[in-house]
Amino acid sequence: MHLHSAILVDDESFTRKGLMKLIDWEACGFRIVGEADNGEDALALIKRVQPDLVITDIRMPVIDGLELIRIATAENIAKPYFIIISGYNDFNYAQQAMRYGVHDFVVKPIDEIEFSGILRHLNDKLRLEQEEQAKSDRLMGGEMIKSLILGEASETSIADWEQRLRLRKADRLYYLFAELNDNHSWQPREEKISNARFKELVQQELMGITEADPSICLHEHRNRIGILLPSSLLASYNGELERFLVAFREALGVHLGKRVFLYAGSPVHSLSDIRESYKAAKEALLYKYVNENTRIVIYDQLQAGKLNYIGFDPAEFNRFMEQMEELQLESVKAVVDKWFYDFRENRYAPEAVKMNIQQCMMGILKTIRSMEGDEQALLTLTPLLGWHDMNLSLGELKRLFTAFIEESQQHISELRREQQKGGIQKIKSYIEVNFSQNMSLKSIAAQFYVNPVYLGQLFKKTYGVYFNEFLLQLRVNEAKKLLRQSCTMRIYEIAEKVGFSNSDYFVTQFEKIEHMTPTEYRNKLL
Template sequence: MYKVLLVDDEVFVRKGLRSLIEWEKCGYDVVSEADDGEDAFEVIKQISPDVVITDIKMPIVDGLELIKKVRETLDHDTKFIIISGYNDFSYAQRAVKYGVVDFVLKPIDKEEFEGILTDLHRRLEMERTARKAKDKLYLSQLIVNVFDEAVKEGEISKWSRALKMDQSQFFYYVIFEKNNVTPNKVTPDKERKCLSNIIVDALSDIEKNNQPLAIYEHEENAIGILIAAHHLIEFDHDIVQFVSRISKEVNRKANQPITAFIGTKVSKLFSIKHSYETANRIRSYKYIVEDKDVISYENVMNIPITFNDINKSLYVKLIEQMEEKNINELEKVIALIFSEFQSRRFAPWAIRTSINRCVHGIIETINSMDGNVKSMSTIEAMTNWEKYHLTLDELKKVFREFIIEGTDMIQELRKENMKGDIYKVKAYVESNYHKNISLKSIARQFYMNPVYMGQLFKKTFGMYFKEFVLKLRMDEAKKLLRQTDMLVYEIAENVGFGSTDYFVTQFEKKCKMTPTEYRNELLKK
C-alpha cells in the first residue's frame, strides 16, 4: 500500500474523497489529512507520504506553494495530484512546472480519479522495481539514486569515474518513447526490453568509444538515457543532431516511430534530475509538434499549451450526427475535433479528457439501448489508446473507427427497439403534453431520428405528431373550461401553451369559437 495525504480546507471534500474512492482496491492507504498547506508540509516531513492529493486554493499556504516548498526543501519524491474547482490555465501551467502527476477539476469523477490512481500506482511500482534492480541495465542505479536524491553530491565522483564522465562537463537526460505500439504484439516487459536493446545497439553504432551508459526504464515503451558531453564530440556537441541520429537508428531497427524528448542541459551530474524533469514535462508537447521526432525543452518551453476540454458544441454535434447516421457530417466533426487539438495546442491530458468524454457518452448511449459494448471490435483499442502511445494521426484513425462502428450499432439497436418505442412515445406524450415538448426533443429522448419518428408516428396512429399533441391539449382545455372557473391564460399555461394568444388562435381554428365563447355557450344550456 502507498501512503496518501489528503489536503483541503473543506472537511466535507476530504471526507467525500475518503468515501468516494476505493483506496484499498487502487493500492493506497489514506494515512492522514490536513486543512491547509502549512499543516500539510509538517505532516509530509513527519510521515513521508508517497502521494499527496491537494486543493489549490487554501488559506495560509495554497496547494502550489506547498508543492514548491516540498520540492525545494525536502528530500521526498512525493507525487502530487491537484484537485481544483478552477479551470485556470495559469494554475495548470504552474502545476506542470512542478511535475504534478495530474490536475483534476471538481466535482471529482470516481471512474476518472480511480483511473489516475491506478496509473500512478503502476508508475510507483515501476519506480520501486527499478530502485531494487541495481544491475538491471548499464548503471541505471545512478539515475535512480540521483532522481530519488538518495546520493549526496560529494559521492557523485565515484559514479563519474565509473561512467568516465568529468564533473565539469554538461549533461542531458533524454526520454525515448515508442509510438503506435500494436496491441497484443508482445508483452509489455518484452516490449520495453526490446526498446532498451535497440537504443543500446543504436548508440553503439553511432558512438564508437563504447562508453558506459546510464539507462532507465520509465513505463511501458518509454526509456530514458543520460547523455554526457563526450557522447557529442563527433556531433559538434549538438544534442539535437545526436538524438536525431539515435531516433533514426531506433526507427530503422524497431520499424516503429519513436519520439525523443530532450531535457535541459545541466552542468553537474548531480543535477541530472532537473534535466529529467524537463524532459518528462515536454512530453506534454507530443501532439503539438507532432511533425518532429525530436522535441527539445529549449525549443518548446515558451509555447503555451491548452488544458481545457473541447467545445461542448462539438461533443453535442458528434452525438447528434451519430444518432442521425450522417456519416459525411460525422467525418467533418471528427476532423474539426482533431484540428482543434492541434490549433489550440492541447496537452495530452486535455486530449485524453476530450476523447474519453466522447467515448463515455457513446458507451452510455449504447448501454441505454441495451446494446453490448463489449462486442465492439474497436472498444479495446479505444479504451486503452493511451498505453499504446499513439500519434495524433493514429489516435484519429482509432477514434474514427470506433465512431463508425458505434454509429452502426446505434442504428441496429434503434431498428430493433423502434416498433415498441413508438408506443412508449405515445404514452409519454399523453402524460407530458402539458410540458414544453416537441418532435425533436422527444426523438432525442428516445434516441430516434426525428424525421423517421414523425413518419412512424403517422403510419402507426393515423395522425401527425403535432396534430396528436394539439388534440390532447385542446381536449384538456375544453375539459377545464367545462369543469373549472380557471381564466383563459391559466388554462393555456396548464395545457402546455407558452402564449395565450396562440392558444386562443388554435382553439378557434379547432372549435370555430374562442375559449370564452365556448364557456359562455355552456352556461346558456
C-alpha cells in the same frame, strides 16, 4: 569487430618484430598498441594505455618480466592478462609467475598455430567478461540514475560514477527519454516489441551513432527508456543536440519505423544535478502532440506559449452527438478531423486530449445504453478505455477513435432496426388480436404515435404485404373458420363478427381472395 589491446615486452627487438609479423593479430581478436624493451618502460606503458593483454619475456634488464607482473598486479596499476614467452630454462620462473594470475606460458621458438589458438581462446574469454561487465554496469547505471533522480545518491557514489563515465569538467549532461509508441495488441501493421528488446535497440543504436562505451547508462521507467547522455557523445554532431536526436531517431526507425518519440531535458554541468534535466525531460513529455510531426521534443526549444487544457465547444459537441445518432458518418469524421487538427495546432496537453476523448466516448456509450444496447459488444471499446496508459501517437489515437465511432454508429443502426422490428411486431400483434374491430392504417398509426405513411412502408418492408391486405386476409381466414364450424350463422352475422359493417362488401372481398362466395365455400364443405 572490436579488437582487444595488447602490448609486447621483450628486450630483443627482432623478437618483437618477428612476433608482430608471425601472428595475424586481428584474426585472433587483438591489436598491438605498444612495445617496450624493459620492465620499467613496460610499467609506464601499461599505466598509460591500460591494455587488455601484456605479452612479456621473463629475462629483461632493469625490471624483469616476473617483477613486472608482480608490481602491476600488487599495485593495481591495471588489470591486463599476461602471457609469458621465454625459453625452457625459465620454466621455474614461469611457474612462480602463475601465482600472479598469468594466463599462459609459451616456450620459444613460438609455434604460430599454438600461439594463435591461445590468443583466440583469450579473445573469447575477454569478450564474455566484457559483456558481463557491461551488463553489470548497465544494471548499476540504472540504479545510479534512480538514486540520482530520487536525490538519494551520496557524494562518494557520484564521484565514483563520474570517474567511471570519464566525465570531464567541461562536459554537460542531458537526460533523455526514448518512447516507443503504438506498440499494442490492436496495431494491425506492426509486431509488438518487448520492453527488453526496445531497450536493447536503444543501447545498440546509441553505441552505433556515438561509438559510446557499452556501459552507457540507461534506466527503465514505466513505459520509457531513460538515457544519461554526456555532451562528449555529441562530438560527431558538432555538439548539436538536435542533430544527434534526429540521427538517433532515424537509426531506431530502421527497426521501429516512425513509432519512436525522443524528449530531451536541459543540460546540467554535474551528475549530481541530473535530476533537474530529468524534470525538464518530463515536462517535455507534455508537448508530445504539439511535436507530432518531428517526434522530437527539446525542452530548451519549447515555445513560450502555454499548453491548452480546454474542453470542446458545447454547441459543436451537441451537433457531433446529433450527427452520431443520425448516422451521418462523413459529417462525424469531418468533426473528428477538426478536433485532432486542433489538438496539435492549438497546443493541447495530453491530459486535455484524454479529457475530450473520454467525453465523446461517454456520450456515445450513453446513447447506446439508452437504446438498450450492449457496449461490451464493441470490439473497439477496449483499446480506447485504457489508451492513456499506453504510448500512442496522435495519428494512432485518431485511428482507434475513428474505428470506435464507425463501430458505434453501426451498433446504433442495428439497435434502431431492432427497435423498429420490435415496434412493428407489437403493431402486428395488436392487429391480429383486434382485427374484428373497426380499424384502419390511419387509426393504428395514431394509436402507436407513428406517421401513417411511414407505418405503411415499414409494414410492407417487414412483412412483404401491405397493411390492408394483411388485415383483409386475417378477416377472411376468421370468416372461413366460422363457416366451417357453424352451419347456422348467417352470412351477415359472420361479416359483422370479423369486422365488416357491410355484408355485401364482405362477400366481394371474400370472393376476391378465395375465388368463391362465402355461401359457395360452405356448400363445398357440405
